[in-house]
Amino acid sequence: MGRFILKFNRTNILKRIPLALFVPILLVGCFRGTPSEKPAIHLNPNMDDQERYDPQEKSPFFADRRVMRDLVEGTVARGELNEDDAYYRGKDENGNYLKTIPLDVTMTLMSRGQERYNIYCSPCHSKAGDGKGIVPKRGFLPPPSFFKENVLAFDDGYIYHVIANGVRNMPAYRKQIPVNDRWAIVAYVRALQKTHTATANDVPKDKLKELN
Numbered sequence: 001m002g003r004f005i006l007k008f009n010r011t012n013i014l015k016r017i018p019l020a021l022f023v024p025i026l027l028v029g030c031f032r033g034t035p036s037e038k039p040a041i042h043l044n045p046n047m048d049d050q051e052r053y054d055p056q057e058k059s060p061f062f063a064d065r066r067v068m069r070d071l072v073e074g075t076v077a078r079g080e081l082n083e084d085d086a087y088y089r090g091k092d093e094n095g096n097y098l099k100t101i102p103l104d105v106t107m108t109l110m111s112r113g114q115e116r117y118n119i120y121c122s123p124c125h126s127k128a129g130d131g132k133g134i135v136p137k138r139g140f141l142p143p144p145s146f147f148k149e150n151v152l153a154f155d156d157g158y159i160y161h162v163i164a165n166g167v168r169n170m171p172a173y174r175k176q177i178p179v180n181d182r183w184a185i186v187a188y189v190r191a192l193q194k195t196h197t198a199t200a201n202d203v204p205k206d207k208l209k210e211l212n
Contacts, residue, residue, distance in 0.1 A: 088179055090157030097157030105187050113188030116181045120173055129192040141169050146189060147196045159186045
């Protein structure tokens, strides 16, 4: 009985609506999205046409005229606190550079380091690590060879720091190279250095037989 009354009431309501109201609704449904040479009608254009700046534009509002603003000093973006100094900055609790990589050096890490090194580092340092890449051959100041005594004595944390922040005429690569990839490159640089400094004692026993 309840269902019948509900259906009956709805039918009566529809019958009471004038037919003239259905015509505009039908036209709106048919022509919505149809191409037209006439300008669109914006009932509330505030969100469609609002003042804005493009990147690198000037602004008379700020004293330095820069639209792109620096982060507010002392603020940290969500998920970017990076409290682990050893991993994120290559330093121990006393602020000294780490002697060794704070990660397990695996073949996966080494392969990743080789790949990233060849992309970002080899143009200057060369794939051999001797500083005779294609960029210095075009007139850029050559970087030091990885096989010099002072470079061999660098701490792993310092090499990480240089990759992230640059040094002298080498630019910073922290924007291009994520943290884990920086450590992977450090591991690969150490492997390159071993090509000049390694002895038989550095070769695993199971691999040493293959060399004999």
